[in-house]
Amino acid sequence: MDPYRVLLADDEEEIRAGISRKIDWASLGFLLVGEAENGEVALELAEQLHPDVVLTDIKMPFMDGLELCRRLKQSLPAAKLVVFSGFDDFEYARQAVSMGVSEYILKPINAPELTAVLNKLRDQLDQQRLERRDMETLRRRYDESLPVLRELFYTRLLDGNFPSDQIAARAARYEITFGPGPWTVALAFAGGSLDEEAARDELLLLSVRAFLEEHFCLKGCSVRAVLYGDIVALLIQLKDEQSLYPLLKELDRLSLLSQSYLGLSLTVGVGRLCCRLEDLHCSAEGARSALDYRVLSGGSRIIYIGDLEPQSSAALSFEEEDQRVLSSAIKLGTPEQVEQVIRTLTERLRQAGLSSSRCDLFLLELIACLVRLARAGGVAVEDVFGSNFTGAVPISDFSSLDELCQWLEAHCLKLHDLLGRQRLNSTGQLIERAKAFIADHYTDAQLSVESLCSYLHLSPTYFSTLFKREVGMSFIAYVTQVRMERAAQLLQNTDEKTYRIAEQTGYADPNYFSYVFKRHFGISPSKFRTGQGH
DSSP states (O other): OOOEEEEEEOSOHHHHHHHHHHSOHHHHTEEEEEEESSHHHHHHHHHHHOOSEEEEESOOSSSOHHHHHHHHHHHOTTSEEEEEESSOOHHHHHHHHHTTOSEEEESSOOHHHHHHHHHHHHHHHHHHHHHHTOHHHHHHHHHHHOOHHHHHHHHHHHHTOSOGGGHHHHHHHTTOOOOSOOEEEEEEEESSOTTOGGGGOHHHHHHHHHHHHHHOOOTTOEEEEEEETTEEEEEEEOSSGGGHHHHHHHHHHHHHHHHHHTSOOEEEEEOOOBSSGGGHHHHHHHHHHHHHGGGGTTTOSEEEHHHHOOOGGGOOOOSSHHHHHHHHHHHHSOHHHHHHHHHHHHHHHHHHTOOHHHHHHHHHHHHHHHHHHHHHTTOOHHHHHOTTOOSOOOGGGSSSHHHHHHHHHHHHHHHHHHHHHHHHHHHHHHHHHHHHHHHHHTTOTTOOHHHHHHHHTOOHHHHHHHHHHHHSSOHHHHHHHHHHHHHHHHHHHOOOOHHHHHHHTTOSOHHHHHHHHHHHHSSOHHHHHHTTTO
């Protein structure tokens, strides 16, 4: 089992060094993954490192330990929190306990006491993980709470196998009620590859489903989790269309939480909103398509199809496996994989021995799939097939199936190349819009990734992953760099007071501005202005 991750926060370097040196982390089952000298830095590190345990001092500049604990309980509710204090103050202890802090230790801290606390926390973490992965408990829960008929109902609903006039009656028969909508479907996958043995383990899927049902919490929304093939499907009723991005944020929280609770990595594909139950299968198809993009997501946990294929009217149909495989190869595969899929399809056509008219229908469906792919990816159809393309390509235009295969390979590879270029162009334009927004709003102390994503109409999770991959640094780090570069210009070229420069660069607290400036440049603003250290 992997060691539990620990983050240490204390403004006294000697204390941090002493704790780091005196504790035998590995033998206790822990790994010290980061250290912070104040609460602001600790919160930033926690969001990056996802610790299982946070050790923090009460008294720290910019953000004290109690405020840090309060914020961490929102972003990392599964983390165990341990606070240190040099003051034997009952009020501190009372506040710490009210926030769900696991332990309260008075300074000076000694190694045996902290070791005992860590042993206790490790036992708690081990027990929590074992309880949530108790396969026998999950088996009993399945037998008692999820009748087979309900499971089949949800599966058929997601597959689009119910006539629309039968859905309400069948739901009532199984005592299932649906709210007014809108709805969306999210597909949660545990692991890195859809072919992994673990992904097909029914008991593991039950563990994921039980976890999602228990911990999903979004005001005004409800969720039903069902087993759907080798993944877990979430049928989600939203309060309104504006609830989509809060939903994506909630799913990201659950994905992160699953690491601590289950020791599992969850990737979630999210389909578009729909207003009718009979259209849920379209949302499910979009969610499956979003999961296909996970290899290009740069580690993103939540993938919303609307971020990647914005033209909802051109959503692909994946009702037949050969269409899904072809689409996946063209969008995400290598040229060799595209060629292999085309050779497989034409070989199936050869072996079927169909009439000319039926071959024409097969070819028409295949080309229609390519046209939908092009439009969904923002590629002009004439750029793929030529300006004289009408959509009808009869089999009689080719002298042999080998010639047809070569024609299909050439056009599929061209579409593969054009879609790749379009993604790069779209990504570049998106990043430039984001940088321009930051340049216009860096003076606003309330500037956040959420406000930027509201402007861009993207989910924060997808944008954060994309921005870091393309720019080479996080959103926060980039904003800090922009602000520091402007602060340096103002210090060199104006006589403005430091507190005024702090305000003009987006910092409400002049002391925190000075702290960030020194951390960035290695010198205080006043010394920078006088040229010291240059």
